[in-house]
Amino acid sequence: MLKTEQYYELDQDIVDYFLDLEKNFSFAIDIKYLFQTNTKQKQLISIKKIPDNYAVVLNAEILVTVNEEYFNVMDDNIRKILFEQEIDKILPNLEKGTLKIVQPSLKTSAGIVKKYSYESVERANETQRLLAQNKLED
DSSP states (O other): OOHHHHEEOOOHHHHHHHHHHHHTTOOSSOOOEEEEEETTOSSSEEEEEOOHHHHHHHTOSEEEEEOHHHHHHSOHHHHHHHHHHHHTTEEEETTTTEEEEOOOSSSSOHHHHHHHOHHHHHHHHHHHHHHHHHHHHO
């Protein structure tokens, strides 16, 4: 598989879905995102900070990669939980005007568990894990 087949521009509907959920987090700074599909990614969504030297060239601070196959087979509740878990990792530093991606001590944050219930979050994470496992077997 060529890299151009693995990575490509993310569908606008998914970008809009992400941005709609991101609005609910009310970040105090405007975050610039770069969206991309990764067909081999073993999770629905991944958020990474772009190194400063590339961020200047790309005019973006956060790289959001989504596996569209997973997005298309998951129900909306699971998608929403997994997207919000990733968005919840973004930690802006208002004093410095910088961003950091933090890893929660659990697989999710307490706020996400309170919002959806532990069982729903566990179901979402297990569905993602099974899809990744199934993809490896193909």
